[in-house]
Amino acid sequence: HVPFITVVDTATGTWQDALDLRDHGLAAAYFPKLFTAADTLYATAFDPRKLLRWDLDTHEPLTALEFDSQPSGIAAHGDEIWVSTQDGNVLWIAGDEVVAKVDVGVWAGALDVDDDDIALLDTANRTVTVVGRDGRQAWQLELPDAEQLNDILLLDDRVFVTERVTGDVLILGSGELIDRVHTGSDTFVRPSMGSWITYGLGTENQNLPGYITICPTQTHGGMNAWSSAFLPADRKSTRLNSSHVGIPYAVCA
Helix, strand or coil, rough: EEEEEEEEEECEEEEEEEEEEECCCCCCCCCCCEEECEEEEEEECCCCCCEEEEECCCCEEEEECCCCEEEEEEEEEECCCEEEEECCCCEEECCCCCEEEEECCCCCCEEECEEEECEEEEECCCEEEECCCCCCCEEEEECCCCCEEEEEEEEECEEEECCCCCCCCCCCHHHHHHHHHCCCCCCCCCCHHHHHHHHHHHHCCCCCCEEEECCCCCCHHHHHHHHCCCCHHHHHCEEEHHCCCCCCCCCCC
């Protein structure tokens, strides 16, 4: 839950402003989705049933739009904003008005729009549906093998769907995640990827390490990310760092 939307200057990468959700009477919003159209920033609040708006130039809050049903997805197409709601409708919004309502009969967790069609992703039932702007269904595709569908893109008469990456254990912090990526385990000490490669393929280096790790962090998993664990010690990485030098006189550029 976040109480602010942070505005960053992309030219300098510096903080510019913070849009306070409390200006719209909200203590926080649950992972709001953001889109811009016609000099306006739109954000779905999910709970309650509102579409929040700010002026992009002044960052002043504009009148929020309230819906009869909870918004679930939002997409921008040119100066148009399209919002899917849980009652199976898609709303075309311009400014503070609902221009059109399209009854698609599908709950869409994500959607995308082009000049002719609306692509809808039903994340619960794992289906992709494409309808015209008049609500007539063009086709529907089931994706029974997908685990966690995330987002949808409609581009040049093609539909792209993204699927979330999932794991089989609870990742408590970035250290466990880094260990998992480099060693395949976040609960036991295992050889790193580089150690397995040099152990299996060998190395032509006689007076140099089999592999090196350049300026690694000492936190977020630390040496477990490049250790040889139960493999021979010469399969361990040599760490090169400007402050803690693995090889004398070696300095990170």
